[in-house]
Amino acid sequence: MRVLPDVAGIDRTFDYVVPADWDAPGDPRGAIVQPGSLVRIDLHGRRVGAWVLEVDVAPPEGVTLRPLAKVSSLGPPVDVLDLARATAWRWYGRLANVLTTASPPTAVRALPLARPHVVAPQGAGVSYDEAFATAAPLVLRLPPADDAFDVLAAATRRGNALILAPSVDEARTFATRLRRSGVIVALHPRDWAVGAAGATVVGVRAAAFAPVRDLAAIVVVDEHVETYQEERMPTWHARDVCIDRARRAGVPCVLTSPAPTLDALALADERAPSRAVERAGWPIVDVVDRRRDDVGHGGLFSERIVSVLRGEGPVVCVLNRTGRSRLLACAPCGELARCERCHSAVTQRDDGALACGQCAMIRPALCASCGSQQLKNLRLGVTRAREELEALAQRPVAEVTAEHERGDRTSDLYIGTEAVLHQVRSARAVVFLDFDQELLAPRFRAGEQAMGLLVRAARVVGGRAAGGRVVVQTRLPRHEVIDAALHADPGRLVAAERETRTALGYPPFSALAVVSGVAAPAFVDRLGSTAGIDVMGPNDGRWLVRAPDHATLAEVLAAVERPPGRLRVEVDPHRV
DNA sequence: CGGACAAGCTGA
């Protein structure tokens, strides 16, 4: 019996024997000990948990095997075990970390009886059955106003489906709706054993590793949402894990999104709705060009906003948190100071030069548009903005941030950070007071993430027919993100992003890893000048490793002997 | 990770 301890710092397997009495007929312990199961072992003087990886292995010469101490629980089935191995390899992480995610939250000694599969009835809307007809992964572009439920129902018509949603709330809602149409649903991770026995499984990111007996289809809802990437090591992405899982199982995998990411499009074919359908599912987008405005005191609210505030019905204003906002604009012409190379916002260093937060490029403090040397800071926090908005609207304003809610709860005028878009379900208008913060964030996925915000806003105001509006105040009115939302055509953003990322060698046109921690210098040193990869840095104690693809990257990283000490290797970093 | 054991340091 080969086992892997769940102890950080021990990344190797050990061999044990199953105590003879467990194998006696009628003893349940013998049946629970199988690959994936959780056991307890005596290791070097202490009792620790471990996963059974293999049974019937030939132990190495000259070691006396100790018996397993205890069996705790059933664990991930073999297909998930293989998926976990592949994930640990692809994202350069420890298998034990992935197996923790794949294991039941509380001990499972036996599986419940599976209830017979129920076929959800076909609804009145569009049929998505055809999307599941082939085993090749597919991206379904659904406009913001369209619900993914019909897609999920189609998935369950094939058998037990695995359905991932970006948030716990959405997962719960989908689970409830599917149950209402008669489908047997396990909500992951609570109903781990129900899924293992055979049911449609609904959950968030971690459900990518949920056991699903007789898995027939996988759906990842809103694949563009960032919560699908694990932030601890290994930094696996549930979308990519699901595509791999579907391929291994030979079942269809459908990703949905109003604005698919380049990463998804690199792995799956896209099916887009007709222009008419897509346009109908996006709201009207108003772009307010602020380059000519006076942005001094009180300049956060343009004339256009004042008129929006006058109408009936709830209005939501979105502004980024204080502190994160540090933008420079040219005083005479209003142009934003951006990096010439990667177009991120730049900050001014103590010596006056402009430095890019993303690619570390440095240039003199000159406006790229008019050559002026006069630059000014733009900054304003939510609390101040609320006071101004209250004065402007002459009625109470509720303030919503991720941390707290303040002000008048009965008000239908809200202001807050992007958290406000999660808390206010429906509104007549959503106003982005300063969208440039999003567009120019020093992350190479900033554009897609900004698009994600517009999608959220679009859902709050509803489709074109609902009459709602998304108002975007910006100094970059021609930015491809705004252009794409304005025309209800996310393809425009994809085209622009593809060009930039190809030119800069960013994913999905390369595979990246950021290496940091005390052991990083030694690790990078051992990486040396391996053929086929680039090592850049150090920048702030972090090195960037770039390979043409993930197979190469994983191969190269695994070939290096891991030096002692803390080492963080972030594959697919969201910040570079 | 954390226990075992060895080598190094200190004070009487």
Place this chain on the structure above:
DNA sequence: CAGCTTGTCCGG
């Protein structure tokens, strides 16, 4: 040289 700290090694 007992009694303690610090470092390195290794687990079936």
